[in-house]
Amino acid sequence: MRVLITGATSGIGRQLALDYRAEGHEVFGCGRNPAALQELADAGIHPLAFDAGERRQVLESLAELASLDLVILNAGSCEYIDHPRQFDGALLQRVMQTNVIGVGYCLEALLPRLAPGSRLALMGSIASELPLPRAEAYGASKAAVAYLARTLALDLRPHGIGVSLIRPGFVRTPLTDKNDFAMPMRVEATEASRVIRRELARGVAEIHFPKRFTRLLKLLGKLPDRAWQRIALKGLKR
Template sequence: MKTVLITGATSGIGLSLVHAYLKQGDKVYACGRNFSVYEESETLLEARQKLQLMEVSFDLTDSQSILTSLNDIESLDIAILNAGTCEYIDNAEHFDGALFERVIQTNVISIGYCLQVLIPKMKYGAHLALMGSSASYVPFQRAEAYGASKAAIHYLAKSLQLDIPAERLTISVIAPGFVKTPLTNKNDFPMPMLIEVSQAASHIISGITKNKKHIHFPFPFTSFLIVMGSLPDRIWQWVALRMKR
């Protein structure tokens, strides 16, 4: 039995990961703000009663709350820092600084505080996964805030990989394509190769089990973006400007 911590565990990908790890018999610390969905699930209520599932409530925009809420948890085998938000910049000429701050605060700044309290709690040989996005491979229109936040996560993970020996801690970055969740339900543009949350959760768990440092899926979609990102900017920009967002 492993002890697993998941942020963003109340919805979408994170919630699916909670179900999958509980099914494997692991012990799960589920982090989020709104746990009302847990009251509707017999599996989750039962796991809570058996102390196989612990809820940890905090807002990622409150650094002190992150530090105090995570302080009491025991040592971990796996931590998946999955929580995140997405808001688009609709008019770049009238740039919305407050929107930019909200996204960077939730998706990037909070991760620093999570790492501060969690790295010392990770067992020797444990696995720490940071949720990035395939949006970081190439720039997309309206994604100035979201894309920048996820590009920062990719850099952060790769930099941590250099500073912390892999025997001590495997650090991976997760880069999904489009996954059907409340976050993407708000998108008003076509989402090629959209997959279900259960598929995303199994890709992530399989990548973590294999100690992969770069977990990206679905492979045809993310590989296409990786190749595009390696080409000169003007090629991708030509394609991106012809895609409706």
């Protein structure tokens, strides 16, 4: 297969790129960090350097690519709103620019390169299942990604392109290493990669893991907001 992964220079995307390469696939790994891109090249992965939030960079970097069998739009960032009464609109814009608008630029460049029988995967998060403290920007961006994925699944189906939405719980990566709160049932990036690759091969539409954690969040997400707020605020006090 010819596989393209954004955010391949770190964390989940890097692990996916290395594992697909180890399975013998031709892999295109995207990111910004030059040293990490060089490491990908040393591992036999084609490096592609661009900022996902910069339309011209995205379109120019991906212009020469031939057809692809699997595209995983995984690049993303997470920033929390620490003081809700001093809402940081620039933070919201930064997170949206990478996590949502950047996905749009990649779709613009890559959808014409996906042939019937290919698969597109978008990286969401189980965080968008319910309101979580300080996650106004991140959660909203991943809710947008989830809607995008479900709508693309509808519109691309007649074109023979399968769409998957990936919604992890906590995975140990540089992104979550920065968190200052408990992260129940956090899994390693190797485990995340194993589950994602297995489920993408099966054509699963919504890939979420670890199941014990993500099923619980899905259940809590069905509660009326007032009931969930009581639980969340009690948890915060502890």
